[in-house]
Amino acid sequence: MTRPAPGMRSGGLSQGLILGAAFACAAVVLAFGAVRDPNRPPPVEIGVLSPAAEPGHAGSLSCAACHPAETRAWLGSQHARAMQPAGPETVAGDFDDARAAHFGTRARFFRNDGRFMVETEGADGKPAAFVVDYAFGLEPLQQYLTTFPDGRVQVLPFAWVTTPAEGGGRRWIHLHPDEPVPPGDPLHWTSPGQNWNFMCADCHSTAVRKGYDAATDRFATTFSEMSVGCEACHGKAAGHVAWATADRSAATPHKGFASVAPKRPMPDWTPDAATGSPARGVSRPVGDEVETCGTCHARRGRLAEDHRPGKPLTDSFRPVFLTPDLFEADGQMRDEVFNYSSFQQSKMYAKGVVCSDCHDPHGGKLKASGAEVCAQCHVPDTFARAEHTGHAPGPNAPDCIACHMPKRTYMVVDVRHDHGFRVPRPDLSVSFGFPNTCNDCHRDKPATWAARAVERLHGPIRKGFQTYAPAFHAAAVDDPAARDLLLRVAADVDTPALARATALLFLRGRPAAAVDAALRDALSDPDPMVRIAALEAHEGRPAEERRARARALWSDPVRAVRLQALALAPEGPAPDAEVAEKQAFAVTAAEYVASLQFNADRPEARADLARFHRRQGKRAEAEREYLAALALGFTIGPRVDLADLYRETGREGEAEALLRRTVAEAPDAPAPRHALGLLLIRTKRYEEASDFLRRATELDPTQPRYAFVYAAALEAQGRAAEARIVLEKAAAARPADIDLITALLRHALAGRDLERALPLAEHLTGLQPDDASAARLAARLKAARDASRR
Numbered sequence: 001m002t003r004p005a006p007g008m009r010s011g012g013l014s015q016g017l018i019l020g021a022a023f024a025c026a027a028v029v030l031a032f033g034a035v036r037d038p039n040r041p042p043p044v045e046i047g048v049l050s051p052a053a054e055p056g057h058a059g060s061l062s063c064a065a066c067h068p069a070e071t072r073a074w075l076g077s078q079h080a081r082a083m084q085p086a087g088p089e090t091v092a093g094d095f096d097d098a099r100a101a102h103f104g105t106r107a108r109f110f111r112n113d114g115r116f117m118v119e120t121e122g123a124d125g126k127p128a129a130f131v132v133d134y135a136f137g138l139e140p141l142q143q144y145l146t147t148f149p150d151g152r153v154q155v156l157p158f159a160w161v162t163t164p165a166e167g168g169g170r171r172w173i174h175l176h177p178d179e180p181v182p183p184g185d186p187l188h189w190t191s192p193g194q195n196w197n198f199m200c201a202d203c204h205s206t207a208v209r210k211g212y213d214a215a216t217d218r219f220a221t222t223f224s225e226m227s228v229g230c231e232a233c234h235g236k237a238a239g240h241v242a243w244a245t246a247d248r249s250a251a252t253p254h255k256g257f258a259s260v261a262p263k264r265p266m267p268d269w270t271p272d273a274a275t276g277s278p279a280r281g282v283s284r285p286v287g288d289e290v291e292t293c294g295t296c297h298a299r300r301g302r303l304a305e306d307h308r309p310g311k312p313l314t315d316s317f318r319p320v321f322l323t324p325d326l327f328e329a330d331g332q333m334r335d336e337v338f339n340y341s342s343f344q345q346s347k348m349y350a351k352g353v354v355c356s357d358c359h360d361p362h363g364g365k366l367k368a369s370g371a372e373v374c375a376q377c378h379v380p381d382t383f384a385r386a387e388h389t390g391h392a393p394g395p396n397a398p399d400c401i402a403c404h405m406p407k408r409t410y411m412v413v414d415v416r417h418d419h420g421f422r423v424p425r426p427d428l429s430v431s432f433g434f435p436n437t438c439n440d441c442h443r444d445k446p447a448t449w450a451a452r453a454v455e456r457l458h459g460p461i462r463k464g465f466q467t468y469a470p471a472f473h474a475a476a477v478d479d480p481a482a483r484d485l486l487l488r489v490a491a492d493v494d495t496p497a498l499a500r501a502t503a504l505l506f507l508r509g510r511p512a513a514a515v516d517a518a519l520r521d522a523l524s525d526p527d528p529m530v531r532i533a534a535l536e537a538h539e540g541r542p543a544e545e546r547r548a549r550a551r552a553l554w555s556d557p558v559r560a561v562r563l564q565a566l567a568l569a570p571e572g573p574a575p576d577a578e579v580a581e582k583q584a585f586a587v588t589a590a591e592y593v594a595s596l597q598f599n600a601d602r603p604e605a606r607a608d609l610a611r612f613h614r615r616q617g618k619r620a621e622a623e624r625e626y627l628a629a630l631a632l633g634f635t636i637g638p639r640v641d642l643a644d645l646y647r648e649t650g651r652e653g654e655a656e657a658l659l660r661r662t663v664a665e666a667p668d669a670p671a672p673r674h675a676l677g678l679l680l681i682r683t684k685r686y687e688e689a690s691d692f693l694r695r696a697t698e699l700d701p702t703q704p705r706y707a708f709v710y711a712a713a714l715e716a717q718g719r720a721a722e723a724r725i726v727l728e729k730a731a732a733a734r735p736a737d738i739d740l741i742t743a744l745l746r747h748a749l750a751g752r753d754l755e756r757a758l759p760l761a762e763h764l765t766g767l768q769p770d771d772a773s774a775a776r777l778a779a780r781l782k783a784a785r786d787a788s789r790r
Helices: 068-075 230-234 238-244 289-294 340-344 347-351 370-376 400-404 426-432 437-441 447-458 469-476 482-491 497-506 513-522 528-536 543-555 559-568 579-598 603-615 619-631 636-648 652-665 670-682 686-699 704-716 720-733 738-750 754-767 772-789
Strands: 098-102 105-112 115-121 127-131 134-136 141-147 153-155 158-161 171-174 300-302 317-319 407-410 414-417
Touching: 098 171, 115 141, 127 141, 289 340, 317 559, 340 347, 340 497, 370 400, 400 437, 426 437, 426 447, 426 469, 437 447, 469 482, 469 497, 482 497, 482 513, 497 513, 497 528, 513 528, 528 543, 528 559, 543 559, 543 579, 559 579, 579 603, 603 619, 603 636, 619 636, 636 652, 636 670, 652 670, 670 686, 670 704, 686 704, 704 720, 704 738, 720 738, 738 754, 754 772
Parallel strands: none
Antiparallel strands: 098 105, 105 115, 115 127, 134 141, 141 153, 141 158, 158 171, 300 317, 407 414
């Protein structure tokens, strides 16, 4: 997504229900309005087991008698209040006939027969009244959900800011305030991108089962608890409750739990006298507490609903890499990525620090106020001095959080801190243009001023723990030097594994023997994200090479790795492969299909399944899945792919009609214009083709393939000079693209222009250091040029 869908925040819970003889605990029975539609959800008690809970669940309230302190902390947490039935005690917004507007769209918030209502634009563009079924969140804003007859629960487009009015709160806001969001837009509140069942439910309720029926396109989503309860982190607890109420035998594994997250060795965070920080760290077991938190506090896709404590996060989820749409080149968060991937980049993560070292695991609050939490491990007197901060001590001096956890605002008013714990690097801002914490405060000063100030305090060498900004920036701008910089990052064992993985991902399409060796070796790296990246970087290679690299990982112990290996080589084993290899592929192929079918409510999953069938030669099945993807909503990729399938099966007329409809409905989308241009070239309608190809190039000048094909079309019409201009402009933006440089070299050779051809040939040799033919051509051109000068 180019624009982030609004995330969901936790909310409020009032108190009242008395629990247990040994301990009184506050909870509440939360009721809906007086009159309810029978298709709408029934009243639910927060912390009480839902009737739809699967066997083995006990509910959070069953934990209170033995764990009073933890329950008390949980009841005051955002987790316990993550989702609530809409009622007078849970809805914070102004529903006394309040009004709001957004780019011509109007909304009215009112009550009717005890129900909370929102009147606003529906999917058809007409105003309608929608019942608020759930309150979602409380601090700093609260959102509202409504249920449709097919089981879809959608996030209404306006949210209530709950902070005090004097600070800009107590008002209605639209979550995309700077742009119109008309019906049909991916961010319109009725679209799949704003769907609770897929986007929000599994992190705001416990043991969610999405319950999507692809045959009827309906949801029957259930949960064991409406909010985030004890079993969301600890797993099914009925066995533990039985153990606790029986003999509590020490022989019972995990005290009755099916599994538990492993604990790290006992750490020693004693500060070193010389540095003021702990000198030693501890190892981190797979599936630990951080990975448990990461199931929700990560930007990730879900592969299955079978996660349990102690399993690797990547066995049920696919986290993101440090790509430019989500992160700055130095790893700072850009888009809404939550905390997991940021924390993985930190020195604290490398030392074995876990979330509960700083946050109370049940209440979620910091264990000390503000930067005082840092003093658990770091000596304050060492770091609060002007010699360290550059600011005189006092109430206005920046603290650890201000300097080492830059903040960004999401959802208009929600301020969040980056958990990468990086040193301020304004010098990188000078070189590459991304933000730094110094200038977050000193906005009236340039980054050069901040860089000089930091250098005066700490000297010219201050790399910090994250050192990959130059490599990732070079990759982003397609600098030819990127290959060697990325190889160094990928090979550095002291670099965070997620950054090494991202470096491997960025090596795709940069041919060299050293790149091939790095990718091959990374396939056996202990970190699953490194293995996934190495597999993904092989995309586009010949089928035999992809199969040779993927087949060993069809039986990888981690599901996300297995599925990526399957996606890399879906054609399957060679006919003469060993039986064990064929069996491994068959098992993982079934797992791959099941994962995509689990997400069959998403057009991108249906399109991925279509591509799998297509590459296995099952064209009818592929067409069926593409059509299903189109039925779920307007998406560009599946339409372009379906048109190509039509071409492949000799149905050029259907392909052309589909692409023309797509261009008409999405005039600013480059991919369908490019595809239509290719189709017109195949049917020798060059002039019309050139118009579509030109426009595709204009709409996305960063895509070198568009420029390459457009130039080829121009050349086919005898417009070589125009083709050269297109190629030169594209190559200036993507100087490491081999196809563009090769095409320019061919133009120079055709014109017998040695002065232009030689630097192009030498540049091509640098891009392909192991290509002997490129080196020989460069040598011949150099000899010819030298001879012409004698």
